Amino acid sequence: MTNQAGSPDPRAGILGRVTGVVYALVLVELGFLLAMAPGFAGLAFLERDLRNLPFFALCLVPVGPAFSAALYALHASRRADDMVVWPRFWRGWVRALRDVLPLWIPALLAGTVLAYNVLLGPTVGIESFLIIGSWIVLAALVLWTVNVLVIGSLFSFRLRDTARLALFYLAARPLVTLGSASLAVLAAGTAFLTAEWVLALAASLFAAAVLFTQRPLIADVSDRFVANPGASGEPPTAPAEGSADQ
Numbered sequence: 001m002t003n004q005a006g007s008p009d010p011r012a013g014i015l016g017r018v019t020g021v022v023y024a025l026v027l028v029e030l031g032f033l034l035a036m037a038p039g040f041a042g043l044a045f046l047e048r049d050l051r052n053l054p055f056f057a058l059c060l061v062p063v064g065p066a067f068s069a070a071l072y073a074l075h076a077s078r079r080a081d082d083m084v085v086w087p088r089f090w091r092g093w094v095r096a097l098r099d100v101l102p103l104w105i106p107a108l109l110a111g112t113v114l115a116y117n118v119l120l121g122p123t124v125g126i127e128s129f130l131i132i133g134s135w136i137v138l139a140a141l142v143l144w145t146v147n148v149l150v151i152g153s154l155f156s157f158r159l160r161d162t163a164r165l166a167l168f169y170l171a172a173r174p175l176v177t178l179g180s181a182s183l184a185v186l187a188a189g190t191a192f193l194t195a196e197w198v199l200a201l202a203a204s205l206f207a208a209a210v211l212f213t214q215r216p217l218i219a220d221v222s223d224r225f226v227a228n229p230g231a232s233g234e235p236p237t238a239p240a241e242g243s244a245d246q
Contacts, residue, residue: 024077024085028070029204031089035066050119057112064104068096070207071153100152102159107145114138143170146180150214169217179213
């Protein structure tokens with residue numbers, strides 16, 4: 001969008017900024033729902049039974065790339081001086097197949113095993129300390145996965161570097177970790193008290209909230225591990241040579 005010389009940019013006002021945010025959230029939400037369509041189709045045929053937990057996990061495989069694309073598109077749209085949201089979402093989705101999905105699937109597998117221990121432990125005679133330990137590991141896994149989604153979506157590191165940085169920032173940025181924990185509890189509570197589709201319809205809002213709480217982590221990764229942070233509106237993706245190994 002271009003303006004005549006001297007004419008004010010309608011996007012510069014409060015109404016323009018609010019409209020731009022709503023526009024981006026709506027398009028990102030539509031993209032998320034479309035990317036999640038295979039998972040929704042599977043969930044529609046599953047009964048809410050613990051025996052179906054592995055199949056639930058299988059249906060959640062598309063969540064990783066879809067949510068990663070939402071993070072990518074919202075972050076890029078906030079930095080850019082345009083409203084090209086839809087192509088950015090799908091560009092982020094393609095990137096996520098390479099940078100996020102290989103870590104998302106193992107996290108889902110581990111989470112499924114831990115969920116079995118937590119939910120079925122009391123009925124099958126698992127020791128209490130093992131159940132408590134499973135709760136702790138499951139919570140840490142969820143928080144680590146949030147960091148993986150953010151770092152993998154906004155930066156192009158090797159998979160092992162993304163995994164290591166995600167683990168490092170759990171302790172290096174405790175307030176960020178606390179914010180992620182709060183959002184995870186809110187998401188779980190929303191799904192438990194209402195329905196999974198309510199959580200899906202709020203995916204773009206949760207993505208925006210994750211980006212807000214993760215701002216210190218994003219800034220630190222960009223400052224310490226990125227050679228030339230982009231100024232064109234796209235997320236920085238060029239890691240400094242050798243810095244991701246520090």
